[in-house]
Amino acid sequence: xxxxxxxxxxxxxxxxxxxxxxxxxxxxxxxxxxxxxxxxxxxxxxxxxxxxxxxxxxxxxxxxxxxxxxxxxxxxxxxxxxxxxxxxxxxxxxxxxxxxxxxxxxxxxxxxxxxxxxxxxxxxxxxxxxxxxxxxxxxxxxxxxxxxxxxxxxxxxxxxxxxxxxxxxxxxxxxxxxxxxxxxxxxxxxxxxxxxxxxxxxxxxxxxxxxxxxxxxxxxxxxxxxxxxxxxxxxxxxxxxxxxxxxxxxxxxxxxxxxxxxxxxxxxxxxxxxxxxxxxxxxxxxxxxxxxxxxxxxxxxxxxxxxxxxxxxxxxxxxxxxxxxxxxxxxxxxxxxxxxxxxxxxxxxxxxxxxxxxxxxxxxxxxxxxxxxxxxxxxxxxxxxxxxxxxxxxxxxxxxxxxxxxxxxxxxxxxxxxxxxxxxxxxxxxxxxxxxxxxxxxxxxxxxxxxxxxxxxxxxxxxxxxxxxxxxxxxxxxxxxxxxxxxxxxxxxxxxxxxxxxxxxxxxxxxxx
Numbered sequence: 001x002x003x004x005x006x007x008x009x010x011x012x013x014x015x016x017x018x019x020x021x022x023x024x025x026x027x028x029x030x031x032x033x034x035x036x037x038x039x040x041x042x043x044x045x046x047x048x049x050x051x052x053x054x055x056x057x058x059x060x061x062x063x064x065x066x067x068x069x070x071x072x073x074x075x076x077x078x079x080x081x082x083x084x085x086x087x088x089x090x091x092x093x094x095x096x097x098x099x100x101x102x103x104x105x106x107x108x109x110x111x112x113x114x115x116x117x118x119x120x121x122x123x124x125x126x127x128x129x130x131x132x133x134x135x136x137x138x139x140x141x142x143x144x145x146x147x148x149x150x151x152x153x154x155x156x157x158x159x160x161x162x163x164x165x166x167x168x169x170x171x172x173x174x175x176x177x178x179x180x181x182x183x184x185x186x187x188x189x190x191x192x193x194x195x196x197x198x199x200x201x202x203x204x205x206x207x208x209x210x211x212x213x214x215x216x217x218x219x220x221x222x223x224x225x226x227x228x229x230x231x232x233x234x235x236x237x238x239x240x241x242x243x244x245x246x247x248x249x250x251x252x253x254x255x256x257x258x259x260x261x262x263x264x265x266x267x268x269x270x271x272x273x274x275x276x277x278x279x280x281x282x283x284x285x286x287x288x289x290x291x292x293x294x295x296x297x298x299x300x301x302x303x304x305x306x307x308x309x310x311x312x313x314x315x316x317x318x319x320x321x322x323x324x325x326x327x328x329x330x331x332x333x334x335x336x337x338x339x340x341x342x343x344x345x346x347x348x349x350x351x352x353x354x355x356x357x358x359x360x361x362x363x364x365x366x367x368x369x370x371x372x373x374x375x376x377x378x379x380x381x382x383x384x385x386x387x388x389x390x391x392x393x394x395x396x397x398x399x400x401x402x403x404x405x406x407x408x409x410x411x412x413x414x415x416x417x418x419x420x421x422x423x424x425x426x427x428x429x430x431x432x433x434x435x436x437x438x439x440x441x442x443x444x445x446x447x448x449x450x451x452x453x454x455x456x457x458x459x460x461x462x463x464x465x466x467x468x469x470x471x472x473x474x475x476x477x478x479x480x481x482x483x484x485x486x487x488x489x490x491x492x493x494x495x496x497x498x499x500x501x502x503x504x505x506x507x508x509x510x511x512x513x
Contacts, residue, residue: 042160043092043153046081047135051164053085061150061165069169069255071225072141078166080109082122082153083130091156094133095119099147099168102140107149110134121156137168145171145224172225172252174260176200176211177218178233181242181263182294184376188261194218195264199234208232225254233262240267240294240374240381266293267381268336270370274387279427280394281356286387287320290346290370292336298372299334300348305364307355315347322349336372352389360393397500398426399433415446415511420488423503431497435488435506443510445469445479445486456486459505460496469508477506 021027044063046052051064070076082092096118098106108115111133122131135151148167154160178198179188194217202209202221211219223229229249235241242263249258269291278284290298302310312329313322329348337343350368366387373380392398399422406417420437424430439445447455447469454466456477469479469486478487488506490496498504 042085043155043162044083044085045094045151045153045162045164046083046130047151047164047166048078051162052083055160055162058152058154058161058163059150060163061148063162064164065167066165067167067169068137069171070137070139071254072139072143072170075136075138076168077137078135080133080135080151080164081130082125082133084125084127086155086160087127089124089126091124092122092153093119093156094122094151094153096149096151099143099149102143102147106138106140108136110136135166137166139168139170143168143170145169145222169222170225170254171222172254173257174202174221174223174229174231174249174252175218175257176202176213176221176231176233176260176262178213178262178264179217181265184242184263184265184294184374186243186261186263188263195236195239198236198262198264200262201232201234203230203232223252225252225256227251231260233264235264238267238269238293239264240379242374242377242379265374266338268293268298268370268372268383270368270383270385273385276388277390277392277398277400277425278352278354279392279396279398280354280358280360282394282427283351283353284389284425285322286350286352286368287315288348288350288368288385290334290336290348292338292344292346294374295337295339296372296374296377297331297335298370299331300329300350301369301371302350302352303367303369304352305358307357308364308366309353311351311353313349313351315349318347320349322351350387352387354389354391356394358391360391360396362391364389364391392426394427396426397424397428397430397498399423399430399498400425401435403437410512412512415509416443417507417509420506421503422498422506424498424500427500429497429499431491431495433488433490433496433498435490436485437488437506438485439479439510441484443512446509446511449509455508457505457507458488458490459507461502461504 016032019029044055047064048066050066054063056062066078068076068078084090094109096107108117109120125131146167146169148165150163150165152163177188178195179192180195182192196213196215198213200211200219209221213219228251231247231249233245235245247260252258271289274286276284300312304310313326314329314333315326317325333346335343368385370383371380402421404419410416420435449455450457450466453468455469456467458465458467467475467477469477471478471480476489476492480487
């Protein structure tokens with residue numbers, strides 16, 4: 001006799017019977033008998049269509065789940081289907097407990113025979129068949145935003161179980177979306193990405209509810225329904241709201257989602273602030289860069305003292321100095337668009353002419369304003385920079401210093417090149433120039449950087465002179481180790497005059513420790 005399979009829908013037992021003659025042992029007859037075994041009854045609870053072929057131990061609620069919405073003081077219903085997945089008829093016991101703090105009888109199981117409390121035993125259900133019941137849920141006043149209960153089912157003949165969960169919500173949802181309204185129409189088009197990390201508030205009797213938008217520019221609030229609320233966006237610095245920052249939702253309906261859109265775009269930027277000197281009766285140039293955040297025409301305006309005059313140029317070679325390659329700034333230059341090269345960033349130079357009767361020694365602060373109207377809107381956005389001008393006497397020499405480095409990021413062992421640019425924007429020559437440059441403890445000076453005995457390069461009058469960092473060498477450079485600075489005495493060997501409008505450079509290298 002052999003057995004194949006295991007209790008289930010296709011389990012069976014196979015038996016072989018042999019008949020042997022007692023007179024003639026070679027006379028044998030053999031037959032096979034196969035007995036099919038019907039599987040035991042097995043309950044499968046299906047709530048609102050969820051949990052088919054998914055069973056779980058009693059008390060777990062993991063065999064199916066339904067989320068239902070309703071207002072306190074009302075009744076809501078769900079559909080429960082009890083299926084017999086087994087091989088012969090059986091009845092099943094359905095039991096449950098009301099959610100915590102709900103009154104007894106808040107949950108009933110209903111069929112054609114009436115309403116039933118827990119526990120309830122179904123009529124006999126044939127194999128593969130089911131009975132359908134209505135779950136009546138009476139939500140009490142003052143019910144929590146979320147309440148849940150578990151319904152268990154078990155066969156009467158054998159303890160084969162299933163368990164499902166019903167969750168009751170008395171809330172509604174508010175979906176806030178903050179997006180880059182590229183076409184300025186107020187509608188969130190599929191191609192318009194969301195803004196991440198924007199703060200959104202929702203008013204609530206208990207205080208403001210707060211969330212940050214995620215990677216898709218949205219955040220979701222679950223709130224008690226039936227209240228009028230305001231959704232408030234905290235527009236980030238540098239951005240422009242193309243619509244109101246406070247939007248009312250009206251009274252929300254339980255289970256519904258109210259979507260609130262905030263259309264924002266990036267505003268333009270204008271940088272940097274400037275601080276320069278210029279002689280009375282002369283002029284001074286301030287370089288700035290306009291960066292577009294969204295499309296739309298812009299204008300520039302400078303607030304100048306009486307009698308002062310400004311002229312704007314496009315810095316075509318982006319060198320920060322007005323030269324023959326630069327052109328007067330036009331309205332087309334200021335038709336900003338972040339997606340169009342040449343209109344996404346606009347380098348400019350503002351040249352200011354100082355009247356000859358201005359007293360030397362005064363400092364004037366000039367506010368430069370960029371105004372943009374995003375295309376298709378009537379919104380005006382303004383950004384500012386401030387430029388300071390120290391007015392010098394008309395016959396004055398001046399010294400301007402700037403330090404540059406060739407690497408923005410460096411690591412131990414890397415070599416960096418420092419360049420000190422010194423120039424004379426005044427009207428007379430400057431002499432007896434001495435420059436002191438501190439050296440960080442984190443670096444060492446590279447000797448022989450330009451060749452044997454050539455530690456430092458001095459570019460003057462169109463030619464290059466090489467110096468050593470050795471303080472005992474009588475040239476113009478001294479590396480004073482104790483003080484950790486390089487001292488440049490530019491008239492140490494012979495008198496050196498930096499004439500009006502001229503520029504020189506001191507270049508040396510360091511290695512990061």
